[in-house]
Amino acid sequence: MAHSSMDRPVLPFRILTLSGSLRAASSNSALLEAAAVLAPQQLQLVPYRGWGALPSFNPDLEGAEPAGVLAFRAALRDADAILIASPEYAHGVPGAFKNALDWVVGSGEFINKPVAAINASGRASHAQSSLLDTLAMMNADVVLAASLTVALPTNKLDCAAMLADAGIAAALGEALDALQEHLLSLGLSVNNS
Amino acid sequence: MAHSSMDRPVLPFRILTLSGSLRAASSNSALLEAAAVLAPQQLQLVPYRGWGALPSFNPDLEGAEPAGVLAFRAALRDADAILIASPEYAHGVPGAFKNALDWVVGSGEFINKPVAAINASGRASHAQSSLLDTLAMMNADVVLAASLTVALPTNKLDCAAMLADAGIAAALGEALDALQEHLLSLGLSVNNS
Numbered sequence: 064m065a066h067s068s069m070d071r072p073v074l075p076f077r078i079l080t081l082s083g084s085l086r087a088a089s090s091n092s093a094l095l096e097a098a099a100v101l102a103p104q105q106l107q108l109v110p111y112r113g114w115g116a117l118p119s120f121n122p123d124l125e126g127a128e129p130a131g132v133l134a135f136r137a138a139l140r141d142a143d144a145i146l147i148a149s150p151e152y153a154h155g156v157p158g159a160f161k162n163a164l165d166w167v168v169g170s171g172e173f174i175n176k177p178v179a180a181i182n183a184s185g186r187a188s189h190a191q192s193s194l195l196d197t198l199a200m201m202n203a204d205v206v207l208a209a210s211l212t213v214a215l216p217t218n219k220l221d222c223a224a225m226l227a228d229a230g231i232a233a234a235l236g237e238a239l240d241a242l243q244e245h246l247l248s249l250g251l252s253v254n255n256s
Numbered sequence: 257m258a259h260s261s262m263d264r265p266v267l268p269f270r271i272l273t274l275s276g277s278l279r280a281a282s283s284n285s286a287l288l289e290a291a292a293v294l295a296p297q298q299l300q301l302v303p304y305r306g307w308g309a310l311p312s313f314n315p316d317l318e319g320a321e322p323a324g325v326l327a328f329r330a331a332l333r334d335a336d337a338i339l340i341a342s343p344e345y346a347h348g349v350p351g352a353f354k355n356a357l358d359w360v361v362g363s364g365e366f367i368n369k370p371v372a373a374i375n376a377s378g379r380a381s382h383a384q385s386s387l388l389d390t391l392a393m394m395n396a397d398v399v400l401a402a403s404l405t406v407a408l409p410t411n412k413l414d415c416a417a418m419l420a421d422a423g424i425a426a427a428l429g430e431a432l433d434a435l436q437e438h439l440l441s442l443g444l445s446v447n448n449s
Contacts, residue, residue, distance in 0.1 A: 085312055085316070086314060086316050120352055121279060122277075122279050123280055152354075152361065154392075154393040156351070156354070158313065158349070158351045158353065158354030159313055159355045161350075164346060165346065168345065193347075193386060196348075196382070197346045197348050
């Protein structure tokens with residue numbers, strides 16, 4: 064357990080962040096940027112944006128997956144935990160983001176992987192519960208204490224505005240602390256990459 | 257109301273069918289093929305397969321949609337009704353199929369459009385209810401009487417085997433009759449294309 068070891072530097076946990084929106088001005092992407100700034104020293108947040116370019120999942124391609132799918136799986140494997148922030152489209156998870164998850168159901172990168180899902184809108188309750196259900200079905204280690212909805216006063220806030228908002232910063236801090244606490248409780252070796 | 261007109265041939269209603277699976281041997285695609293064979297004379301079932309090639313939905317592309325998106329929207333507009341058969345992946349609608357729906361939430365092709373969703377597996381209840389919820393949120397005219405689950409004895413049946421199974425054929429016939437009855441009750445002009 065590297066965190067209690069005295070004879071080498073303590074590396075942070077590697078947290079892969081996935082925004083479920085491809086919009087340039089996405090509130091969920093901004094929320095993850097703000098989280099990266101606020102993260103405690105033991106968490107290193109690393110965004111992964113390549114999922115938007117994945118083709119439609121087709122079970123017939125098992126064993127002949129496109130390179131982007133293999134890169135996505137490798138990025139998930141290399142992470143100690145995953146932090147998702149996803150919007151809601153038409154009462155559901157954005158299809159393109161769910162499509163990325165569909166590519167890793169069979170390959171198993173989410174099995175026992177600590178995952179938290181935060182959410183930038185109080186109205187997105189259908190998608191949030193549906194996403195948590197899908198993650199649980201994939202046997203992810205869903206960290207509910209770190210999975211919370213951050214109510215935004217408007218959907219026009221960028222990362223700087225979120226950092227300047229005490230309520231948002233406090234909610235993010237709470238989620239990050241809960242995620243870190245969970246990882247420490249598992250006695251994970253730090254940085255398995 | 258072409259159906260009551262005596263002075264021109266009665267054309268069938270145009271029903272666009274969408275299988276939510278891209279697998280070559282998909283049970284849901286086979287179910288739609290069987291439905292096309294069993295359809296009453298007043299329903300013409302036309303498969304649309306192009307949705308699998310749509311890129312990830314990105315709201316920033318509004319007004320600059322790729323050609324495939326415009327073709328999908330036109331196909332939906334030209335249909336009198338939509339018949340969907342979708343599998344369930346990880347307790348949800350297949351992401352790629354939901355992605356196709358995300359592309360038409362804003363453009364409105366589903367508004368007031370009669371839509372039925374049949375389903376080739378009794379275990380796919382999460383995806384079926386989630387799909388119906390999304391369609392309702394899109395203000396589609398969801399035809400619940402034509403939206404049913406067809407319990408399959410195995411998932412290895414092709415179209416011919418489904419047609420040979422009295423129970424499956426009866427369930428499909430029931431769904432198609434309910435869809436036709438609904439279209440007739442609307443007094444729709446036949447073939448609006």
